[in-house]
Amino acid sequence: MPLPGRRSLELGRRTLVMGVVNVTPDSFSDGGDFVDPDAAIAHARRLVDEGADILDIGGESTRPGAEALPAEEEWRRVGPVLEGLRGRIDVPISIDTYKADVARRALDLGAGIVNDVSALTYDAILAAVVAQRGAAIVLMHNRGRPSTMYAQAVYDRPVSAEIIRELTVRVQAAERAGIDLDRIIVDPGLGFAKRAEHSYAALAGMARLSALGRPILSGPSRKSFLAQNADTPPADRVLATAAAVTASVLGGAHIVRVHDVAAMVPVVRVADAIRAADGR
Numbered sequence: 001m002p003l004p005g006r007r008s009l010e011l012g013r014r015t016l017v018m019g020v021v022n023v024t025p026d027s028f029s030d031g032g033d034f035v036d037p038d039a040a041i042a043h044a045r046r047l048v049d050e051g052a053d054i055l056d057i058g059g060e061s062t063r064p065g066a067e068a069l070p071a072e073e074e075w076r077r078v079g080p081v082l083e084g085l086r087g088r089i090d091v092p093i094s095i096d097t098y099k100a101d102v103a104r105r106a107l108d109l110g111a112g113i114v115n116d117v118s119a120l121t122y123d124a125i126l127a128a129v130v131a132q133r134g135a136a137i138v139l140m141h142n143r144g145r146p147s148t149m150y151a152q153a154v155y156d157r158p159v160s161a162e163i164i165r166e167l168t169v170r171v172q173a174a175e176r177a178g179i180d181l182d183r184i185i186v187d188p189g190l191g192f193a194k195r196a197e198h199s200y201a202a203l204a205g206m207a208r209l210s211a212l213g214r215p216i217l218s219g220p221s222r223k224s225f226l227a228q229n230a231d232t233p234p235a236d237r238v239l240a241t242a243a244a245v246t247a248s249v250l251g252g253a254h255i256v257r258v259h260d261v262a263a264m265v266p267v268v269r270v271a272d273a274i275r276a277a278d279g280r
Contacts, residue, residue: 058096160205206251
């Protein structure tokens with residue numbers, strides 16, 4: 001997959017690991033751990049050393065119930081991190097945002113992918129920015145805003161069928177806006193506008209997303225549907241994440257988005273070997 005600046009992603013030979021860098025005080029998993037730019041930069045470089053193929057940097061929590069953040073505050077968080085990583089890492093950077101202004105400024109500092117939880121529905125200008133810059137984009141299945149998404153977690157047909165139908169519309173919208181099809185990645189949106197049973201159904205139906213004809217990103221890492229009970233903190237969901245990552249790889253995911261890169265790289269490699277032994 002081509003990226004700006006003569007970079008590219010080699011998708012399909014093996015599953016790529018996207019490491020999460022949350023520059024937020026309130027993310028569900030590690031909010032507050034990397035608010036300081038120096039801490040976030042050190043964390044990002046550590047993830048690369050641990051085997052991350054891509055870094056996903058975000059400054060706004062989109063957990064269920066989260067409030068929207070002004071673009072200037074989001075940029076105040078992520079801008080120094082992007083600046084600090086410039087020229088210091090060799091892997092592509094994804095900016096986790098749905099705002100055109102944040103995406104534009106991140107692309108100016110070397111990001112090559114926009115990871116949009118809204119699939120181009122929150123900011124009408126974002127598609128044009130991505131198209132003009134020749135960036136790649138992740139279109140994630142979602143419904144509504146974080147404050148209302150659970151109210152829309154109603155599925156009248158198999159979950160994967162509804163995900164495919166709704167993502168098909170979003171892929172077509174991206175193309176109409178001028179984004180090249182070969183720069184589009186799709187994400188089933190585990191945990192977004194989905195209750196636990198819906199996320200498990202989406203994982204079980206991951207292979208069906210191949211009907212979209214686009215590379216698939218799966219992001220199960222530490223999410224609440226993996227918790228054994230309500231008291232299980234995100235950091236204690238690593239083994240459950242490993243199971244979901246394995247299911248994602250066996251279901252055909254091209255990229256898995258994870259917090260615990262060192263732990264998940266060997267999981268992905270074994271899952272890749274299993275999939276290869278099956279001839280897929």
